[in-house]
Amino acid sequence: MVIIYRSNTGFTKEYAGMLGKAEKLKVCSIAEAEGKIGPQEPVFFMGPLMAGHISGIDQAVKRYAVKGVCGVGMSPPSPQILEVLSKANYAPGVPLFYLQGGWAPKKVSWIKRRMVGMATKSIREALRDKGSRRTPEEDRYLDLLLHGGSYVTFESLEPIRTWMGGLAL
Ligand SMILES: Cc1cc2nc3c(=O)[nH]c(=O)nc-3n(C[C@H](O)[C@H](O)[C@H](O)COP(=O)(O)O)c2cc1C
Incomplete structure:
Protein backbone atom coordinates (compact mmCIF):
# COMPACT_ATOMS: atom_id res chain seq x y z
CA MET A 1 0.00 0.00 0.00
CA VAL A 2 1.12 3.54 -0.76
CA ILE A 3 0.07 6.65 1.15
CA ILE A 4 -0.87 9.48 -1.17
CA TYR A 5 -1.68 12.83 0.40
CA ARG A 6 -2.61 16.35 -0.40
CA SER A 7 -1.72 19.13 2.01
CA ASN A 8 -2.02 22.89 1.83
CA LYS A 13 1.73 15.94 5.21
CA GLU A 14 2.94 15.55 8.78
CA TYR A 15 0.38 12.82 9.52
CA ALA A 16 1.17 11.04 6.22
CA GLY A 17 4.88 11.11 7.01
CA MET A 18 4.40 9.73 10.54
CA LEU A 19 2.04 7.02 9.31
CA GLY A 20 4.37 6.01 6.48
CA LYS A 21 7.31 5.77 8.84
CA ALA A 22 5.40 3.74 11.43
CA GLU A 23 3.87 1.36 8.89
CA VAL A 43 -3.59 3.47 -1.93
CA PHE A 44 -4.47 5.11 1.37
CA PHE A 45 -5.48 8.68 0.59
CA MET A 46 -5.22 11.56 3.05
CA GLY A 47 -6.43 15.09 2.36
CA PRO A 48 -7.34 18.31 4.18
CA LEU A 49 -10.96 19.27 4.72
CA MET A 50 -12.34 22.26 2.89
CA ALA A 51 -15.93 23.04 3.71
CA GLY A 52 -16.55 19.38 4.52
CA HIS A 53 -14.90 18.09 1.34
CA ILE A 54 -11.68 16.07 1.45
CA SER A 55 -9.40 17.93 -0.96
CA GLY A 56 -8.07 15.67 -3.71
CA ILE A 57 -10.32 12.69 -3.00
CA ASP A 58 -12.07 12.76 -6.37
CA GLN A 59 -8.78 12.81 -8.25
CA ALA A 60 -7.40 9.99 -6.08
CA VAL A 61 -10.48 7.77 -6.45
CA LYS A 62 -10.43 8.29 -10.22
CA ARG A 63 -6.73 7.48 -10.64
CA TYR A 64 -5.89 4.88 -8.02
CA ALA A 65 -7.15 1.77 -6.24
CA VAL A 66 -8.11 3.69 -3.09
CA LYS A 67 -8.60 1.27 -0.15
CA GLY A 68 -9.04 3.83 2.61
CA VAL A 69 -9.47 7.57 3.02
CA CYS A 70 -8.66 10.04 5.77
CA GLY A 71 -9.82 13.63 6.06
CA VAL A 72 -7.76 16.04 8.15
CA GLY A 73 -9.53 19.06 9.57
CA MET A 74 -9.35 21.54 12.41
CA SER A 75 -12.46 20.45 14.33
CA PRO A 76 -12.29 18.04 17.25
CA PRO A 77 -13.07 14.46 16.20
CA SER A 78 -16.63 13.22 16.69
CA PRO A 79 -18.95 10.53 15.27
CA GLN A 80 -20.97 13.30 13.57
CA ILE A 81 -17.92 14.43 11.57
CA LEU A 82 -17.50 10.95 10.11
CA GLU A 83 -21.18 10.87 9.21
CA VAL A 84 -20.98 14.25 7.46
CA LEU A 85 -17.76 13.23 5.69
CA SER A 86 -19.20 9.99 4.40
CA LYS A 87 -22.16 11.88 2.91
CA ALA A 88 -20.08 14.67 1.35
CA ASN A 89 -17.23 12.56 -0.04
CA TYR A 90 -17.33 9.91 -2.71
CA ALA A 91 -15.24 6.97 -1.58
CA PRO A 92 -17.20 3.90 -2.59
CA GLY A 93 -17.17 1.16 0.03
CA VAL A 94 -13.89 2.10 1.65
CA PRO A 95 -13.26 2.96 5.31
CA LEU A 96 -13.20 6.64 6.12
CA PHE A 97 -11.12 8.14 8.94
CA TYR A 98 -10.88 11.61 10.43
CA LEU A 99 -7.90 13.25 12.11
CA GLN A 100 -7.68 16.61 13.81
CA GLY A 101 -4.84 18.51 12.16
CA GLY A 102 -4.65 22.17 12.98
CA TRP A 103 -5.18 25.66 11.72
CA ALA A 104 -2.45 27.81 10.14
CA PRO A 105 -4.11 31.16 9.35
CA LYS A 106 -0.83 32.75 8.26
CA LYS A 107 -0.29 30.09 5.58
CA VAL A 108 -3.61 30.60 3.76
CA SER A 109 -4.89 33.46 1.61
CA SER A 122 -20.64 31.09 16.14
CA ILE A 123 -18.28 28.57 17.80
CA ARG A 124 -15.85 31.36 18.72
CA GLU A 125 -18.65 33.48 20.13
CA ALA A 126 -20.12 30.61 22.14
CA LEU A 127 -16.69 29.79 23.57
CA ARG A 128 -15.97 33.45 24.35
CA ASP A 129 -19.34 33.81 26.08
CA LYS A 130 -18.50 30.92 28.39
CA GLY A 131 -15.67 33.01 29.85
CA SER A 132 -14.18 31.40 32.95
CA ARG A 133 -16.56 28.43 32.58
CA ARG A 134 -14.50 27.20 29.61
CA THR A 135 -12.72 23.89 30.14
CA PRO A 136 -8.96 23.76 29.44
CA GLU A 137 -9.79 21.85 26.22
CA GLU A 138 -12.18 24.63 25.17
CA ASP A 139 -9.53 27.25 26.02
CA ARG A 140 -7.12 25.45 23.75
CA TYR A 141 -9.62 25.20 20.90
CA LEU A 142 -10.57 28.89 21.17
CA ASP A 143 -6.88 29.75 21.00
CA LEU A 144 -6.53 27.58 17.89
CA LEU A 145 -9.45 29.33 16.22
CA LEU A 146 -8.07 32.76 17.06
CA HIS A 147 -4.36 32.27 16.49
CA GLY A 148 -3.81 28.86 14.90
CA GLY A 149 -2.04 25.81 16.27
CA SER A 150 -1.57 22.09 15.84
CA TYR A 151 -3.35 19.05 17.26
CA VAL A 152 -1.20 16.58 15.33
CA THR A 153 -0.15 13.64 17.51
CA PHE A 154 1.23 10.22 16.67
CA GLU A 155 -1.35 8.60 19.00
CA SER A 156 -4.23 9.88 16.85
CA LEU A 157 -3.08 7.51 14.10
CA GLU A 158 -3.95 4.46 16.21
CA PRO A 159 -7.33 3.58 14.55
CA ILE A 160 -5.76 3.81 11.09
CA ARG A 161 -2.77 1.71 12.16
CA THR A 162 -5.08 -0.91 13.67
CA TRP A 163 -7.08 -1.06 10.45
CA MET A 164 -3.88 -1.29 8.37
CA GLY A 165 -2.59 -4.04 10.64
CA GLY A 166 -5.64 -6.17 9.80
CA LEU A 167 -5.22 -5.84 6.05
CA ALA A 168 -3.65 -8.60 4.03
CA LEU A 169 -1.76 -6.39 1.60
C1 LIG B 1 -11.16 27.29 3.05
C2 LIG B 1 -11.01 26.33 4.18
C3 LIG B 1 -12.07 25.52 4.55
C4 LIG B 1 -11.93 24.63 5.64
N1 LIG B 1 -13.00 23.84 5.99
C5 LIG B 1 -12.87 22.99 7.04
C6 LIG B 1 -13.96 22.14 7.42
O1 LIG B 1 -15.01 22.11 6.81
N2 LIG B 1 -13.79 21.35 8.52
C7 LIG B 1 -12.62 21.34 9.25
O2 LIG B 1 -12.54 20.61 10.24
N3 LIG B 1 -11.57 22.10 8.88
C8 LIG B 1 -11.67 22.92 7.80
N4 LIG B 1 -10.60 23.71 7.43
C9 LIG B 1 -9.33 23.60 8.16
C10 LIG B 1 -8.34 22.65 7.48
O3 LIG B 1 -8.97 21.47 7.04
C11 LIG B 1 -7.25 22.29 8.49
O4 LIG B 1 -6.50 23.46 8.77
C12 LIG B 1 -6.35 21.16 8.02
O5 LIG B 1 -5.59 20.70 9.12
C13 LIG B 1 -5.43 21.62 6.91
O6 LIG B 1 -4.60 20.55 6.52
P1 LIG B 1 -3.26 20.81 5.68
O7 LIG B 1 -2.32 21.56 6.58
O8 LIG B 1 -2.76 19.48 5.32
O9 LIG B 1 -3.64 21.62 4.47
C14 LIG B 1 -10.70 24.58 6.35
C15 LIG B 1 -9.63 25.39 5.96
C16 LIG B 1 -9.77 26.24 4.88
C17 LIG B 1 -8.60 27.10 4.50
Missing part, protein backbone atom coordinates in the same frame (compact mmCIF):
# COMPACT_ATOMS: atom_id res chain seq x y z
CA THR A 9 -0.52 23.99 5.14
CA GLY A 10 1.43 20.90 6.22
CA PHE A 11 -0.73 19.10 8.82
CA THR A 12 -1.83 16.27 6.49
CA LYS A 24 6.92 1.31 6.58
CA LEU A 25 4.89 2.49 3.61
CA LYS A 26 5.88 4.70 0.70
CA VAL A 27 4.48 8.23 1.05
CA CYS A 28 4.00 10.67 -1.80
CA SER A 29 2.05 13.80 -2.52
CA ILE A 30 -0.68 13.62 -5.12
CA ALA A 31 1.60 15.54 -7.51
CA GLU A 32 4.54 13.17 -6.94
CA ALA A 33 2.27 10.14 -7.41
CA GLU A 34 1.40 11.13 -10.97
CA GLY A 35 3.02 8.69 -13.38
CA LYS A 36 4.76 6.90 -10.50
CA ILE A 37 1.92 5.01 -8.88
CA GLY A 38 0.02 2.57 -11.07
CA PRO A 39 -3.79 2.34 -11.13
CA GLN A 40 -3.74 -1.14 -9.52
CA GLU A 41 -1.54 -0.26 -6.56
CA PRO A 42 -3.50 -0.08 -3.29
CA TRP A 110 -6.94 36.21 3.24
CA ILE A 111 -10.06 35.01 1.46
CA LYS A 112 -9.71 31.49 2.88
CA ARG A 113 -8.95 32.96 6.31
CA ARG A 114 -12.16 34.92 6.00
CA MET A 115 -14.17 31.87 4.92
CA VAL A 116 -12.94 29.93 7.94
CA GLY A 117 -13.50 32.98 10.13
CA MET A 118 -17.14 33.16 9.04
CA ALA A 119 -17.69 29.41 9.34
CA THR A 120 -16.33 29.33 12.90
CA LYS A 121 -17.83 32.63 14.11
Whole structure:
Protein backbone atom coordinates (compact mmCIF):
# COMPACT_ATOMS: atom_id res chain seq x y z
CA MET A 1 0.00 0.00 0.00
CA VAL A 2 1.12 3.54 -0.76
CA ILE A 3 0.07 6.65 1.15
CA ILE A 4 -0.87 9.48 -1.17
CA TYR A 5 -1.68 12.83 0.40
CA ARG A 6 -2.61 16.35 -0.40
CA SER A 7 -1.72 19.13 2.01
CA ASN A 8 -2.02 22.89 1.83
CA THR A 9 -0.52 23.99 5.14
CA GLY A 10 1.43 20.90 6.22
CA PHE A 11 -0.73 19.10 8.82
CA THR A 12 -1.83 16.27 6.49
CA LYS A 13 1.73 15.94 5.21
CA GLU A 14 2.94 15.55 8.78
CA TYR A 15 0.38 12.82 9.52
CA ALA A 16 1.17 11.04 6.22
CA GLY A 17 4.88 11.11 7.01
CA MET A 18 4.40 9.73 10.54
CA LEU A 19 2.04 7.02 9.31
CA GLY A 20 4.37 6.01 6.48
CA LYS A 21 7.31 5.77 8.84
CA ALA A 22 5.40 3.74 11.43
CA GLU A 23 3.87 1.36 8.89
CA LYS A 24 6.92 1.31 6.58
CA LEU A 25 4.89 2.49 3.61
CA LYS A 26 5.88 4.70 0.70
CA VAL A 27 4.48 8.23 1.05
CA CYS A 28 4.00 10.67 -1.80
CA SER A 29 2.05 13.80 -2.52
CA ILE A 30 -0.68 13.62 -5.12
CA ALA A 31 1.60 15.54 -7.51
CA GLU A 32 4.54 13.17 -6.94
CA ALA A 33 2.27 10.14 -7.41
CA GLU A 34 1.40 11.13 -10.97
CA GLY A 35 3.02 8.69 -13.38
CA LYS A 36 4.76 6.90 -10.50
CA ILE A 37 1.92 5.01 -8.88
CA GLY A 38 0.02 2.57 -11.07
CA PRO A 39 -3.79 2.34 -11.13
CA GLN A 40 -3.74 -1.14 -9.52
CA GLU A 41 -1.54 -0.26 -6.56
CA PRO A 42 -3.50 -0.08 -3.29
CA VAL A 43 -3.59 3.47 -1.93
CA PHE A 44 -4.47 5.11 1.37
CA PHE A 45 -5.48 8.68 0.59
CA MET A 46 -5.22 11.56 3.05
CA GLY A 47 -6.43 15.09 2.36
CA PRO A 48 -7.34 18.31 4.18
CA LEU A 49 -10.96 19.27 4.72
CA MET A 50 -12.34 22.26 2.89
CA ALA A 51 -15.93 23.04 3.71
CA GLY A 52 -16.55 19.38 4.52
CA HIS A 53 -14.90 18.09 1.34
CA ILE A 54 -11.68 16.07 1.45
CA SER A 55 -9.40 17.93 -0.96
CA GLY A 56 -8.07 15.67 -3.71
CA ILE A 57 -10.32 12.69 -3.00
CA ASP A 58 -12.07 12.76 -6.37
CA GLN A 59 -8.78 12.81 -8.25
CA ALA A 60 -7.40 9.99 -6.08
CA VAL A 61 -10.48 7.77 -6.45
CA LYS A 62 -10.43 8.29 -10.22
CA ARG A 63 -6.73 7.48 -10.64
CA TYR A 64 -5.89 4.88 -8.02
CA ALA A 65 -7.15 1.77 -6.24
CA VAL A 66 -8.11 3.69 -3.09
CA LYS A 67 -8.60 1.27 -0.15
CA GLY A 68 -9.04 3.83 2.61
CA VAL A 69 -9.47 7.57 3.02
CA CYS A 70 -8.66 10.04 5.77
CA GLY A 71 -9.82 13.63 6.06
CA VAL A 72 -7.76 16.04 8.15
CA GLY A 73 -9.53 19.06 9.57
CA MET A 74 -9.35 21.54 12.41
CA SER A 75 -12.46 20.45 14.33
CA PRO A 76 -12.29 18.04 17.25
CA PRO A 77 -13.07 14.46 16.20
CA SER A 78 -16.63 13.22 16.69
CA PRO A 79 -18.95 10.53 15.27
CA GLN A 80 -20.97 13.30 13.57
CA ILE A 81 -17.92 14.43 11.57
CA LEU A 82 -17.50 10.95 10.11
CA GLU A 83 -21.18 10.87 9.21
CA VAL A 84 -20.98 14.25 7.46
CA LEU A 85 -17.76 13.23 5.69
CA SER A 86 -19.20 9.99 4.40
CA LYS A 87 -22.16 11.88 2.91
CA ALA A 88 -20.08 14.67 1.35
CA ASN A 89 -17.23 12.56 -0.04
CA TYR A 90 -17.33 9.91 -2.71
CA ALA A 91 -15.24 6.97 -1.58
CA PRO A 92 -17.20 3.90 -2.59
CA GLY A 93 -17.17 1.16 0.03
CA VAL A 94 -13.89 2.10 1.65
CA PRO A 95 -13.26 2.96 5.31
CA LEU A 96 -13.20 6.64 6.12
CA PHE A 97 -11.12 8.14 8.94
CA TYR A 98 -10.88 11.61 10.43
CA LEU A 99 -7.90 13.25 12.11
CA GLN A 100 -7.68 16.61 13.81
CA GLY A 101 -4.84 18.51 12.16
CA GLY A 102 -4.65 22.17 12.98
CA TRP A 103 -5.18 25.66 11.72
CA ALA A 104 -2.45 27.81 10.14
CA PRO A 105 -4.11 31.16 9.35
CA LYS A 106 -0.83 32.75 8.26
CA LYS A 107 -0.29 30.09 5.58
CA VAL A 108 -3.61 30.60 3.76
CA SER A 109 -4.89 33.46 1.61
CA TRP A 110 -6.94 36.21 3.24
CA ILE A 111 -10.06 35.01 1.46
CA LYS A 112 -9.71 31.49 2.88
CA ARG A 113 -8.95 32.96 6.31
CA ARG A 114 -12.16 34.92 6.00
CA MET A 115 -14.17 31.87 4.92
CA VAL A 116 -12.94 29.93 7.94
CA GLY A 117 -13.50 32.98 10.13
CA MET A 118 -17.14 33.16 9.04
CA ALA A 119 -17.69 29.41 9.34
CA THR A 120 -16.33 29.33 12.90
CA LYS A 121 -17.83 32.63 14.11
CA SER A 122 -20.64 31.09 16.14
CA ILE A 123 -18.28 28.57 17.80
CA ARG A 124 -15.85 31.36 18.72
CA GLU A 125 -18.65 33.48 20.13
CA ALA A 126 -20.12 30.61 22.14
CA LEU A 127 -16.69 29.79 23.57
CA ARG A 128 -15.97 33.45 24.35
CA ASP A 129 -19.34 33.81 26.08
CA LYS A 130 -18.50 30.92 28.39
CA GLY A 131 -15.67 33.01 29.85
CA SER A 132 -14.18 31.40 32.95
CA ARG A 133 -16.56 28.43 32.58
CA ARG A 134 -14.50 27.20 29.61
CA THR A 135 -12.72 23.89 30.14
CA PRO A 136 -8.96 23.76 29.44
CA GLU A 137 -9.79 21.85 26.22
CA GLU A 138 -12.18 24.63 25.17
CA ASP A 139 -9.53 27.25 26.02
CA ARG A 140 -7.12 25.45 23.75
CA TYR A 141 -9.62 25.20 20.90
CA LEU A 142 -10.57 28.89 21.17
CA ASP A 143 -6.88 29.75 21.00
CA LEU A 144 -6.53 27.58 17.89
CA LEU A 145 -9.45 29.33 16.22
CA LEU A 146 -8.07 32.76 17.06
CA HIS A 147 -4.36 32.27 16.49
CA GLY A 148 -3.81 28.86 14.90
CA GLY A 149 -2.04 25.81 16.27
CA SER A 150 -1.57 22.09 15.84
CA TYR A 151 -3.35 19.05 17.26
CA VAL A 152 -1.20 16.58 15.33
CA THR A 153 -0.15 13.64 17.51
CA PHE A 154 1.23 10.22 16.67
CA GLU A 155 -1.35 8.60 19.00
CA SER A 156 -4.23 9.88 16.85
CA LEU A 157 -3.08 7.51 14.10
CA GLU A 158 -3.95 4.46 16.21
CA PRO A 159 -7.33 3.58 14.55
CA ILE A 160 -5.76 3.81 11.09
CA ARG A 161 -2.77 1.71 12.16
CA THR A 162 -5.08 -0.91 13.67
CA TRP A 163 -7.08 -1.06 10.45
CA MET A 164 -3.88 -1.29 8.37
CA GLY A 165 -2.59 -4.04 10.64
CA GLY A 166 -5.64 -6.17 9.80
CA LEU A 167 -5.22 -5.84 6.05
CA ALA A 168 -3.65 -8.60 4.03
CA LEU A 169 -1.76 -6.39 1.60
C1 LIG B 1 -11.16 27.29 3.05
C2 LIG B 1 -11.01 26.33 4.18
C3 LIG B 1 -12.07 25.52 4.55
C4 LIG B 1 -11.93 24.63 5.64
N1 LIG B 1 -13.00 23.84 5.99
C5 LIG B 1 -12.87 22.99 7.04
C6 LIG B 1 -13.96 22.14 7.42
O1 LIG B 1 -15.01 22.11 6.81
N2 LIG B 1 -13.79 21.35 8.52
C7 LIG B 1 -12.62 21.34 9.25
O2 LIG B 1 -12.54 20.61 10.24
N3 LIG B 1 -11.57 22.10 8.88
C8 LIG B 1 -11.67 22.92 7.80
N4 LIG B 1 -10.60 23.71 7.43
C9 LIG B 1 -9.33 23.60 8.16
C10 LIG B 1 -8.34 22.65 7.48
O3 LIG B 1 -8.97 21.47 7.04
C11 LIG B 1 -7.25 22.29 8.49
O4 LIG B 1 -6.50 23.46 8.77
C12 LIG B 1 -6.35 21.16 8.02
O5 LIG B 1 -5.59 20.70 9.12
C13 LIG B 1 -5.43 21.62 6.91
O6 LIG B 1 -4.60 20.55 6.52
P1 LIG B 1 -3.26 20.81 5.68
O7 LIG B 1 -2.32 21.56 6.58
O8 LIG B 1 -2.76 19.48 5.32
O9 LIG B 1 -3.64 21.62 4.47
C14 LIG B 1 -10.70 24.58 6.35
C15 LIG B 1 -9.63 25.39 5.96
C16 LIG B 1 -9.77 26.24 4.88
C17 LIG B 1 -8.60 27.10 4.50
